[in-house]
Amino acid sequence: MTQRAILCPRCRRLVGSEESVCSWCGTARSAPWWQFINWSKGVMDGDWVIKTLITVNIILFALSLVLSARTVGSSSFFSPGQTSLMLLGATGTYPIDHFGRFWTVITANYLHGGIIHLIFNLMALKQIAPRVSNEYGTSRMFTIYTLGGVTGYGVSYFAGVPFTIGASAAVCAHIGALLYYGKSRGGAYGSAVYREVSGWVISLFVFGLIFPGINNWGHGGGIIGGIAIGAILGYSERRRENHFDRASALLCALATGGVLVWATVKAFIYS
Numbered sequence: 001m002t003q004r005a006i007l008c009p010r011c012r013r014l015v016g017s018e019e020s021v022c023s024w025c026g027t028a029r030s031a032p033w034w035q036f037i038n039w040s041k042g043v044m045d046g047d048w049v050i051k052t053l054i055t056v057n058i059i060l061f062a063l064s065l066v067l068s069a070r071t072v073g074s075s076s077f078f079s080p081g082q083t084s085l086m087l088l089g090a091t092g093t094y095p096i097d098h099f100g101r102f103w104t105v106i107t108a109n110y111l112h113g114g115i116i117h118l119i120f121n122l123m124a125l126k127q128i129a130p131r132v133s134n135e136y137g138t139s140r141m142f143t144i145y146t147l148g149g150v151t152g153y154g155v156s157y158f159a160g161v162p163f164t165i166g167a168s169a170a171v172c173a174h175i176g177a178l179l180y181y182g183k184s185r186g187g188a189y190g191s192a193v194y195r196e197v198s199g200w201v202i203s204l205f206v207f208g209l210i211f212p213g214i215n216n217w218g219h220g221g222g223i224i225g226g227i228a229i230g231a232i233l234g235y236s237e238r239r240r241e242n243h244f245d246r247a248s249a250l251l252c253a254l255a256t257g258g259v260l261v262w263a264t265v266k267a268f269i270y271s
Contacts, residue, residue, distance in 0.1 A: 049138055050129045053145065054122050057167055060110045060260070061118050064088055067267055079114040085165055087267035089259070091153050092163040103259045105157070109149035110260060111165040121167040125174075128200075131193075132174045135181050137241040139249035140233045141174070146252035148173020148225040155221025164215045169222035175200055176226025181235050 005017045015022045064080035071083050086095060089107025096102055112118040133141040152169025175197055182194030201223065208216040233245065 047130075049142055050126065050133065053129070053142075054125060056260070057110050057112070057118065057122060057125075060088065060264075061112050061115075063264060064111060070268075078116070082163070084267070085111055085113065086163075087263070087270070089263040090163055090165045091157065092161050093157060094162045096157060103263075105150045105153040106146070106256055106259050107263050108153055108165045109146075109167050109170045110256075112167070113165055117166060121171060124171045125167060128171060128174045128178070132177055135193075135237075136177060136230065136233065136235045137245065139241050139245040140235075142249045143233065143245070143252050144173050144177045144226055144229050145170045146256060147229050148176065148222050151225025151228075152218040152220075152222030155224070156215055156218040159217040161215055161217055164218060166215070166218070168215070169218040172204070172219045172222030173226035173229065175204075176223035176228075177230035178226075179223070180227045180230040184231070185235070185237065 067084035068081040091104035091108035149170030208214040
């Protein structure tokens, strides 16, 4: 019997009557049911993931203020104390070398030292992350954020930075991934992306020279990590996201959620 045109169960694009697989996402008509899960919507929707990242950063900032009030007896709306940030997972040579808190290279990406610090990083994340999601896909965007942030703080640790926090290392990983994308893709669009992102890198460099307390090692390590991870994972125009990309993002999410919850519970128990 002649097969009819259908909507792909995964991406909801039209699969022609002569096609055995979806030309958009590669899903076969006869694929098992678990391949029909629409990963591009719902839980793995790019906007949803970015909003979740922003929300988690805001929640951790609020918790750091509450914890400061508990540990010190008072709390500033603009800046939590270093003790609360240390308990929640600030990273650097001090927490890692003295307390073995190596997992803080993940948690530090969700902590901020003040309201301006938080707003600046989240504005950058809201501007850059959708671009990365569009060019790499949602799963790879989140993996770049997580592993790029880890790379940035890893470089910062080996550079001897004693105490550091902020989402900027992960945001810089997104910048690095876009740098790689623009240079690798080429053409008018790729060149435009590369020029724009290069401007961000120059601004970061100048900003780091002018203002004290900026973790330039974390920024530089994040950019390098983003370039490397972007090159390893590839972008959407070269290959579509697959089960490996989604599994990698899921592992990053589980690791991040696990250490954030563990650090928060432990911090409030022992504060």
